């Protein structure tokens with residue numbers, strides 16, 4: 417157990433590349449406003465263009481698409497697990513780090529070390545998630561190309577970039593909770609792609625909702641320290657994160673009521689008949 421812990425801590429925290437990582441605007445890969453603007457514009461235009469081009473093309477068919485979807489989902493499931501563990505260990509294995517620092521970075525925090533390394537990996541993983549949209553379009557599952565899906569995938573890249581650029585407090589907690597939820601979500605997608613549709617779809621949606629509520633609860637802990645204490649780094653982007661999480665919360669409640677309301681009514685009906 418101790419060997420597993422020290423091996424993981426070495427490869428995910430203390431490896432010289434991770435320990436000495438510094439996020440430098442204009443030098444680190446993808447670290448400019450221009451890069452984010454191009455990536456998000458390309459994503460949105462390719463999504464809208466491909467949607468209309470693909471309609472007129474013959475379907476790729478599930479035999480080709482399902483294995484690709486399964487591999488893509490498995491990669492993101494495992495990557496999410498590594499990011500959640502790596503970021504957690506970055507906090508727990510550092511004796512100088514107070515847990516409260518993950519919610520409120522000191523104003524003079526420097527964008528370097530393991531936490532910012534995992535912030536960078538998380539940011540780039542959000543670009544890899546664009547593959548979800550491509551697979552939905554190629555599979556012609558246009559009903560799943562919802563506003564919620566496209567809005568989430570485009571905006572989250574901007575959000576993660578602002579975490580790093582603005583040294584935003586609370587990002588480590590958001591990273592760990594979102595990655596943990598995504599282990600389960602991509603696990604669900606993987607099982608669907610290999611033809612074993614789980615019965616716990618609603619649990620995935622509920623966990624997604626809980627993560628957004630959890631974010632709001634933690635802000636209630638951070639804001640007093642920022643306003644009445646020594647201050648926290650990058651607070652203006654927390655307002656952006658709050659607005660994004662609030663909008664997703666509304667969209668997810670809407671998704672939940674549309675997708676599971678009938679099921680609940682059916683369950684009640686079945687129980688009455690018994």
Ligand SMILES: CC(C)(COP(=O)(O)OP(=O)(O)OC[C@H]1O[C@@H](n2cnc3c(N)ncnc32)[C@H](O)[C@@H]1OP(=O)(O)O)[C@@H](O)C(=O)NCCC(=O)NCCSC(=O)CC(=O)O
Nearest residue numbers: 485489548560565568597601605606608609617620621624
């Ligand atoms: C349970 C959910 C995770 C997914 O709901 P859906 O209605 O999209 O799910 P579903 O049952 O139709 O999904 C199964 C289908 O997805 C296909 N599929 C497999 N892997 C996929 C992937 N990586 N991306 C997109 N689709 C994929 C399967 O092959 C299967 O197709 P077939 O049916 O043909 O067999 C839900 O809670 C949700 O998030 N809904 C919003 C839609 C969405 O895009 N969510 C992800 C981004 S938002 C997000 O990620 C928020 C967050 O940060 O937590």
